[in-house]
Amino acid sequence: MNGSFVSLLSIALGAILVGNVVFTQLLGAGPFLGSSGSMGTAVRMGTVVTLVMGLTSAVCWPINEYVLGPNGLKYIESAVFFLTAVFLVQLLDVLVQKLLPGRKPLVGGRLPLAANCAVLGVVFQNVQNGSGFLQSLTYAVAGGLGFLMAVVLFAGVRERIEFAECPKSFEGAPIAFVAAGLLTLCFAGFSSLNVFG
Amino acid sequence: MNVGKQIEEGLLTKNPVAVQLLGLCTALAVTTSLLNGLGMGLCVLVVLTLSNGLLSALGPYLPERIHMVSAVVVTASLGGVADLIVQAFFPDLAGNLGLFLPLMAVTCVLLSGAGVYAYENGVASAVLEGLCRGLGYTLVLVLVGVIRELLGKGSFGEGLLNSGRGFQVFPAQFAAGGLVHPVGGFLVLACVIAAVQGFLARPKKAARRKETVRR
Numbered sequence: 001m002n003g004s005f006v007s008l009l010s011i012a013l014g015a016i017l018v019g020n021v022v023f024t025q026l027l028g029a030g031p032f033l034g035s036s037g038s039m040g041t042a043v044r045m046g047t048v049v050t051l052v053m054g055l056t057s058a059v060c061w062p063i064n065e066y067v068l069g070p071n072g073l074k075y076i077e078s079a080v081f082f083l084t085a086v087f088l089v090q091l092l093d094v095l096v097q098k099l100l101p102g103r104k105p106l107v108g109g110r111l112p113l114a115a116n117c118a119v120l121g122v123v124f125q126n127v128q129n130g131s132g133f134l135q136s137l138t139y140a141v142a143g144g145l146g147f148l149m150a151v152v153l154f155a156g157v158r159e160r161i162e163f164a165e166c167p168k169s170f171e172g173a174p175i176a177f178v179a180a181g182l183l184t185l186c187f188a189g190f191s192s193l194n195v196f197g
Numbered sequence: 198m199n200v201g202k203q204i205e206e207g208l209l210t211k212n213p214v215a216v217q218l219l220g221l222c223t224a225l226a227v228t229t230s231l232l233n234g235l236g237m238g239l240c241v242l243v244v245l246t247l248s249n250g251l252l253s254a255l256g257p258y259l260p261e262r263i264h265m266v267s268a269v270v271v272t273a274s275l276g277g278v279a280d281l282i283v284q285a286f287f288p289d290l291a292g293n294l295g296l297f298l299p300l301m302a303v304t305c306v307l308l309s310g311a312g313v314y315a316y317e318n319g320v321a322s323a324v325l326e327g328l329c330r331g332l333g334y335t336l337v338l339v340l341v342g343v344i345r346e347l348l349g350k351g352s353f354g355e356g357l358l359n360s361g362r363g364f365q366v367f368p369a370q371f372a373a374g375g376l377v378h379p380v381g382g383f384l385v386l387a388c389v390i391a392a393v394q395g396f397l398a399r400p401k402k403a404a405r406r407k408e409t410v411r412r
């Protein structure tokens with residue numbers, strides 16, 4: 001695969017629409033449901049996840065290519081990537097507190113962000129596919145944007161659900177799951193979309 | 198140490214998936230059959246139990262501020278070992294789980310809240326807690342997996358029972374194939390969570406009504 005603009009665009013559109021992180025791959029369903037309660041939280045969480053995803057992929061790619069690969073350390077890659085994500089989220093948190101004093105720390109604590117299946121899943125996919133640096137970065141950022149779009153769309157849906165009558169047992173999480181399932185069904189419509197061949 | 202209470206909390210009242218809504222991404226994605234749900238559940242069960250025990254034993258020697266990082270190191274290493282063992286001995290299962298096998302460590306860290314319980318309790322209690330929560334997780338995954346496989350493909354235990362062929366309960370052409378796709382995960386898990394919520398709300402109606410009014 002070459003790094004031309006069209007191929008990168010194809011990767012990006014594929015990651016946002018066809019293989020949406022949340023709806024098609026079911027990665028990051030936890031933070032997806034946890035942060036879609038209100039539109040504000042959704043936008044904030046989506047943005048931070050995009051940032052963390054891009055950053056983690058950008059850092060993990062050279063680690064994998066120049067440190068783990070040549071030294072035959074592939075078997076500890078999952079632990080290394082996980083730690084990298086934790087480290088980056090901590091770093092980001094410190095930076096945010098230093099640069100923007102008075103701001104609340106990152107959304108909902110650091111753990112849900114670092115131990116996020118979406119962030120690490122994208123990193124693993126990049127490694128498994130053997131993507132180059134630019135492709136990895138594009139895929140990660142687009143995956144994050146896909147997450148942002150999904151969570152914002154879903155926050156809109158949930159605002160409506162709040163006022164809907166539903167069976168007692170389904171109140172709260174279950175009805176949100178059903179709605180998410182229907183959104184998933186909508187996104188299944190993109191599965192036959194062939195972006196630029 | 199109250200064994201009965203811990204078992205009840207892990208399996209039902211504080212079930213990690215159905216009540217606390219943790220580890221959802223694996224619960225949704227890998228539960229396309231009994232084999233996948235059970236395989237993932239057992240992996241998490243073992244890793245969670247071992248990591249809880251280890252962290253509880255290490256706890257007194259670790260300074261407070263590296264608690265989260267050490268929980269990640271221990272759990273991710275154990276998860277990596279489990280990942281390699283599954284790849285070596287159960288290649289079919291590893292193929293089915295795919296991307297979610299290396300993500301098992303993430304699930305375990307989420308389920309144990311980065312070892313919060315383990316650090317504050319004795320080894321035996323922490324091991325029991327990991328075991329109960331792991332069992333609760335496995336239970337939900339198996340339940341969702343069985344429902345999706347049965348209604349989505351009409352079979353039961355494919356790749357696991359009856360020397361790998363499974364039992365065809367009804368012909369596959371009458372099955373709701375959509376249930377093995379992502380949408381099925383959401384719908385079936387929603388029903389399972391609703392069932393648990395309904396069951397838990399049953400004895401204490403008054404408390405639940407108050408909650409509704411507050412909302």
